[in-house]
Amino acid sequence: MTSIASRRPKLPPLEGELRPGARQARAQRLVRAALGRHPIGMLFSAPYAFFIAVLFAYPLGLAVWISFHRYFFAAPGVSVPRPYVGLANYQAVLDDPAVRQAFLNIAIFMVINVPLTVMLSLLLATALNAVIPFRAFFRTSFFVPYVTASVATVGVWLFMFSSGGIVSNVLGPLAPHPSWLINEQWAMPSIAIYVTWKGLGIFILLYLAALQTVPKELYEAAEVDGASWWHRFRSVTVPGVRQVTTLVTLLAVITGANLFTEPYLLTGGGGPNGKSTSPVLQIYETGIEQNHPDFASALGVILVVGVLAIVGIQQLVQRRQA
Amino acid sequence: MTQTVPGAPEVSTAPAAGSDDVPEIEPRVPRSWWRLIVLAVGALVFLFPFYYMIVGSLQRTTNTALSGVIPWPGNLTLHNYGQINAALSLGKALLNSAIFTGGVLLGTLVFGVLAGYALAQLHFRGRGLVFAFMLLLLMVPFQLLIIPLYVLIVRDYGLGDSYLGMIAPFAINSTAVFIFRQFFLHLPKELFDAARIDGASELRVLTRVALPLVRPALLTAMLLTFIGPWNEFLWPLLITKQQSMQPLTVALANYISTVSGVATNPYGAIMAGAVVLAVPVVVLVIVFQRHFVSVNIGSAVKG
Numbered sequence: 001m002t003s004i005a006s007r008r009p010k011l012p013p014l015e016g017e018l019r020p021g022a023r024q025a026r027a028q029r030l031v032r033a034a035l036g037r038h039p040i041g042m043l044f045s046a047p048y049a050f051f052i053a054v055l056f057a058y059p060l061g062l063a064v065w066i067s068f069h070r071y072f073f074a075a076p077g078v079s080v081p082r083p084y085v086g087l088a089n090y091q092a093v094l095d096d097p098a099v100r101q102a103f104l105n106i107a108i109f110m111v112i113n114v115p116l117t118v119m120l121s122l123l124l125a126t127a128l129n130a131v132i133p134f135r136a137f138f139r140t141s142f143f144v145p146y147v148t149a150s151v152a153t154v155g156v157w158l159f160m161f162s163s164g165g166i167v168s169n170v171l172g173p174l175a176p177h178p179s180w181l182i183n184e185q186w187a188m189p190s191i192a193i194y195v196t197w198k199g200l201g202i203f204i205l206l207y208l209a210a211l212q213t214v215p216k217e218l219y220e221a222a223e224v225d226g227a228s229w230w231h232r233f234r235s236v237t238v239p240g241v242r243q244v245t246t247l248v249t250l251l252a253v254i255t256g257a258n259l260f261t262e263p264y265l266l267t268g269g270g271g272p273n274g275k276s277t278s279p280v281l282q283i284y285e286t287g288i289e290q291n292h293p294d295f296a297s298a299l300g301v302i303l304v305v306g307v308l309a310i311v312g313i314q315q316l317v318q319r320r321q322a
Numbered sequence: 323m324t325q326t327v328p329g330a331p332e333v334s335t336a337p338a339a340g341s342d343d344v345p346e347i348e349p350r351v352p353r354s355w356w357r358l359i360v361l362a363v364g365a366l367v368f369l370f371p372f373y374y375m376i377v378g379s380l381q382r383t384t385n386t387a388l389s390g391v392i393p394w395p396g397n398l399t400l401h402n403y404g405q406i407n408a409a410l411s412l413g414k415a416l417l418n419s420a421i422f423t424g425g426v427l428l429g430t431l432v433f434g435v436l437a438g439y440a441l442a443q444l445h446f447r448g449r450g451l452v453f454a455f456m457l458l459l460l461m462v463p464f465q466l467l468i469i470p471l472y473v474l475i476v477r478d479y480g481l482g483d484s485y486l487g488m489i490a491p492f493a494i495n496s497t498a499v500f501i502f503r504q505f506f507l508h509l510p511k512e513l514f515d516a517a518r519i520d521g522a523s524e525l526r527v528l529t530r531v532a533l534p535l536v537r538p539a540l541l542t543a544m545l546l547t548f549i550g551p552w553n554e555f556l557w558p559l560l561i562t563k564q565q566s567m568q569p570l571t572v573a574l575a576n577y578i579s580t581v582s583g584v585a586t587n588p589y590g591a592i593m594a595g596a597v598v599l600a601v602p603v604v605v606l607v608i609v610f611q612r613h614f615v616s617v618n619i620g621s622a623v624k625g
Contacts, residue, residue: 034447040524041444045452048437051494052455059470060462066470073477124364127357134361140611141365144372147603149553151571152596155578156371159378159386159589166374166386197367258463261555265575280465280556287469288560300466311461 067297089298102279106256112192114252125207146201150261187276191262206244214240257307379593402590410573419569425489426551430498438502439528459496483567498543505539542613
């Protein structure tokens with residue numbers, strides 16, 4: 001285009017009139033200013049943007065809207081009034097003892113799950129971080145529970161931990177009574193241990209990746225200085241993998257906020273006496289089964305705000321430390 | 323312990339057994355025995371439930387004593403698989419799982435790659451907004467959207483008991499979009515500029531230049547995307563009322579919580595169903611195990 005323009009005999013530029021090439025360049029600049037250097041990117045990301053708008057942003061807004069109104073499922077085609085009720089739904093959620101129990105339960109879950117996950121995955125990742133026989137076999141075997149459907153693994157845990165199951169049979173009198181999953185003290189810890197077992201594989205991989213970025217020279221220097229194994233671990237390894245540890249904590253918060261399949265199936269609907277119920281199970285039961293989507297939405301909003309607040313605070317602290 | 327594993331730096335001549343093979347440059351004997359013990363105990367804890375799942379699925383009568391760990395030849399049968407097949411119509415449940423998973427894979431492969439490429443290599447208005455929403459989506463647990471999604475998809479659009487309704491909320495896996503973006507981001511910009519100067523369209527640059535370079539990453543992302551819908555339980559549980567539409571996770575869970583009480587050998591049948599549900603993913607992981615390398619997933623998460 002510009003080559004054609006330059007081949008033309010040069011004319012003295014007229015006042016107030018731009019040459020065609022320059023006009024085009026200006027138009028291009030305008031398009032760039034308005035749409036960016038690659039407007040086709042809008043087309044490429046349009047399906048994903050549509051997906052986000054229709055199946056994420058709008059539902060998110062709808063959840064907030066429902067939580068401020070009286071809302072229930074009516075027969076199709078029947079129009080029912082859905083009056084604004086202010087914070088009444090939130091009040092009802094906060095006053096509900098079952099909800100409080102659910103939040104207490106995920107606190108218990110995190111207190112058990114986070115340290116157990118950090119310690120075990122760091123230990124196994126450290127053990128894997130060397131030239132050892134059967135390395136691929138070990139790595140894969142740790143990963144298998146993570147990728148298997150919860151429904152399948154919960155089935156085996158039910159088989160193993162039920163009243164007459166192999167775990168109680170092997171432990172004999174040492175097994176708790178009533179059995180693990182129907183015991184008020186043991187139901188939630190059982191879920192926390194199950195989730196730790198299931199999710200450990202991914203954290204082992206993450207720690208392993210982090211360990212491989214820790215410079216070997218640091219270990220050698222520490223060794224020359226006569227640092228003990230424990231000392232080297234504490235002053236070289238732990239700071240080297242801090243980012244992953246942070247990630248583990250964050251993911252545990254999100255996992256806790258997401259717990260559903262485990263209390264639904266493993267402890268038969270959050271039993272006994274709601275001692276292993278979770279917020280999401282409460283959302284399912286009140287919103288879908290008992291037809292109180294307004295209550296369930298308010299609970300969901302509280303849960304999202306809580307998770308985002310924890311993530312935000314954590315990011316802030318991390319930035320300050322860095 | 324401290325005597326056998328001296329942490330002291332003066333152990334440079336490596337006096338332990340097998341020291342003849344150790345070259346002089348390597349001053350220390352690789353002391354991997356503790357690693358092997360830790361890893362072996364770990365592998366036992368991780369794999370035993372799967373072994374027990376298979377053994378349980380083959381037992382004629384459930385044996386929950388310690389001796390039940392061994393598959394006694396006299397107590398073996400395939401009857402449990404027949405029983406779970408009769409109760410769930412396994413073939414139909416597997417087909418539903420496959421359609422659900424296939425739809426998500428297709429949507430992610432087509433639209434997710436386009437979005438990941440655009441977010442990494444193209445400058446356009448709204449990029450920051452799409453990226454910010456993607457991060458928000460990754461942070462907000464899906465479970466919290468179940469009520470509004472149920473209202474929209476089942477109540478407003480009447481898509482309950484349909485594949486479209488089942489697939490829709492997962493149609494483009496945002497984690498995969500994020501991984502695609504990370505990998506496209508690491509490719510040198512000059513490569514793309516060269517192709518563009520040669521007059522290649524953006525779509526051609528993506529399919530002919532960018533995609534071949536990230537093919538291994540693509541496979542990893544697709545494997546991770548496969549696992550999600552195949553294992554998903556809560557959403558299909560909400561959206562399917564008819565048994566003929568239920569994927570295997572939902573059908574098996576319903577069997578666990580309701581039907582199992584009346585079956586003659588409930589755990590045998592449950593274990594048989596669990597084996598059928600677990601096998602496809604476990605086989606994929608074993609076959610493609612080198613694609614689940616820590617580095618790949620690590621670089622996808624770092625960001």
